[in-house]
Amino acid sequence: MTLPNPDQLLPEMAAILDQHLKSRSISEPRFIGIRTGGVWVAQALLEQRAKNEALGILDVSFYRDDFTQNGLHPQVRPSELPFEIEGQHLILVDDVLMSGRTIRAALNELFDYGRPASVSLVCLLDLNARELPIRPDVVGATLSLAPDQRVKLLGPSPLTLELQTLASAN
Numbered sequence: 001m002t003l004p005n006p007d008q009l010l011p012e013m014a015a016i017l018d019q020h021l022k023s024r025s026i027s028e029p030r031f032i033g034i035r036t037g038g039v040w041v042a043q044a045l046l047e048q049r050a051k052n053e054a055l056g057i058l059d060v061s062f063y064r065d066d067f068t069q070n071g072l073h074p075q076v077r078p079s080e081l082p083f084e085i086e087g088q089h090l091i092l093v094d095d096v097l098m099s100g101r102t103i104r105a106a107l108n109e110l111f112d113y114g115r116p117a118s119v120s121l122v123c124l125l126d127l128n129a130r131e132l133p134i135r136p137d138v139v140g141a142t143l144s145l146a147p148d149q150r151v152k153l154l155g156p157s158p159l160t161l162e163l164q165t166l167a168s169a170n
């Protein structure tokens with residue numbers, strides 16, 4: 001299977017995002033990347049937009065519903081939100097969207113900081129395997145994997161999607 005090149009998806013994603021913001025009359029979006037890959041995608045999108053917009057960073061490790069199974073990764077760092085959440089139009093950015101559980105965790109964390117006016121979702125790759133009612137507003141590409149396959153975004157420069165096969169359980 002050939003995975004798309006993120007650098008080729010980003011200009012179109014930036015254009016669709018621009019339309020999305022215009023259609024909702026959102027003039028001052030606040031960008032938030034989900035650590036780690038979502039931050040890289042958000043940074044690349046902000047470079048395309050060239051508007052000097054601030055980027056918040058969200059680490060959802062504590063908010064994942066599988067936190068007690070997976071434990072705490074040694075690299076977990078606090079979220080960094082350099083702007084108010086209350087009343088703002090947020091653009092939440094992730095790299096790979098699958099079940100929707102990471103986005104559910106991100107929304108829970110964001111609402112602990114305040115009540116945004118809206119949250120739009122941008123993702124580079126949609127794996128079309130949702131377990132929750134979550135739908136992206138801007139998607140770079142959609143593809144379906146075999147049950148034992150996953151995709152990892154390598155970065156930050158260059159951004160590359162890598163296909164991985166899960167080790168069998170036994």
Ligand SMILES: O=c1cc[nH]c(=O)[nH]1
Pocket residue numbers: 095096097098099127149150151152153
């Ligand atoms: O394959 C997947 C699924 C969810 N998140 C990823 O980064 N990769």
